[in-house]
Amino acid sequence: MKKIKYGMIGGGIGAFIGDAHRRAARLCNDFELVGGVFDVDYERSKEFALQEDIALGRCYESVDLLIEKELQLAEDQRMKVVTIVTPNTLHFPFAKKLLNSGFHVICEKPMTITVEEAVELESLVIEKQLTFALTHTYTGYPMVRQMRDLISEGHIGIVQRVDAQYYQGWVNNIIHSSENRIGKFWKLDSRQTGISGCLGDIGVHAFNLAEYVTGKQVKEVLSDLNTLKEEIELDVDGTVLLRFGDNLKGVIRASQVCAGEENNLSIGVYGSKGSLTWSQENPNFLTLKTLTEPIRIYKPAHTYNGDFAERSHTMKAGHPEGYYEALANIYVGVRKSIKGEEINAGEYPTVHDGVRGMKFIHAVVNSHKTGNSWISINQ
Incomplete structure (x- = not known):
């Protein structure tokens, strides 16, 4: 080809x-x-x-x-x-x-x-x-795609709570540097980054993941952001409460000043019959817990997974699937789209996901600025 x-x-x-x-x-x-x-x-x-x-x-x-x-x-x-x-x-x-x-x-x-x-x-x-x-x-990881399928198939029942976090620590080296590097770093400069720092950089990934795996859209947010220092223009830490509607609520915790954390993105989805949890730093493991059965661990490259997850792994069983492989899956989806091949929903994030992300970022910042009030994402 x-x-x-x-x-x-x-x-x-x-x-x-x-x-x-x-x-x-x-x-x-x-x-x-x-x-x-x-x-x-x-x-x-x-x-x-x-x-x-x-x-x-x-x-x-x-x-x-x-x-x-x-x-x-x-x-x-x-x-x-x-x-x-x-x-x-x-x-x-x-x-x-x-x-x-x-x-x-x-x-x-x-x-x-x-x-x-x-x-x-x-x-x-x-x-x-x-x-x-x-x-x-992160939507390209096989076990994230398996998580999406298990939720849509009702394996955890009615979704009742979503917890997503994304913790990093590297910004400490910028904002606490004796060399006054704050003004020289583009990700803390609104002219190059936009209206949000941490939530716009990594919090939006957690938001996208929450909507991707649940298949549900966030309706409203309430946020509390932190710049830590007066001379810092953009948020470096924050917590966002989520309302999806239908009595489904959740939370996103995002920070780039959690000393010692590297790329700690994780998500838990809790339903009426069970829960699913996944962590980016251990991406080969998807954990299912239910009220009536022992804990079950899903891993890539096994026939017990759904078709979408199985098409998404590039390594044989036991070999970790990493960031490059996940991004490669996005490129595979792009190839299918460009060539007019049959494509599943969720093969790659689209322009519509980009609109959702921008609405989330702006609603989060507006919520914080208006005294931590609930803000509709669609305003």
């Missing part, structure tokens, strides 16, 4: 998330990186292209030039999809230009800075009938 040619904006020398995307694309073996705009510094961009054995003629100085030159190529030679891995404020303008020019898009989250921008992209994707994937990578 001929590989899909793709480009990348951002993600050059030293960029973790750009490297993760490239590894994922290689793992799924459906894509070929042929060019891009890898850095705002053109010399560094060219240096990266040489490292990756990418032709310098397709290492562009700007996104506008990338679009112009790629559209001059024969259709079977040009990029079909472009991955955006830049600071947040650049997601919307680049995605809009690419979609208007007929390119499919894979974009890091959050999708945009404002709800209005997100809704505009949603309308554009529908109008152009293009594929838009938002990399909420």
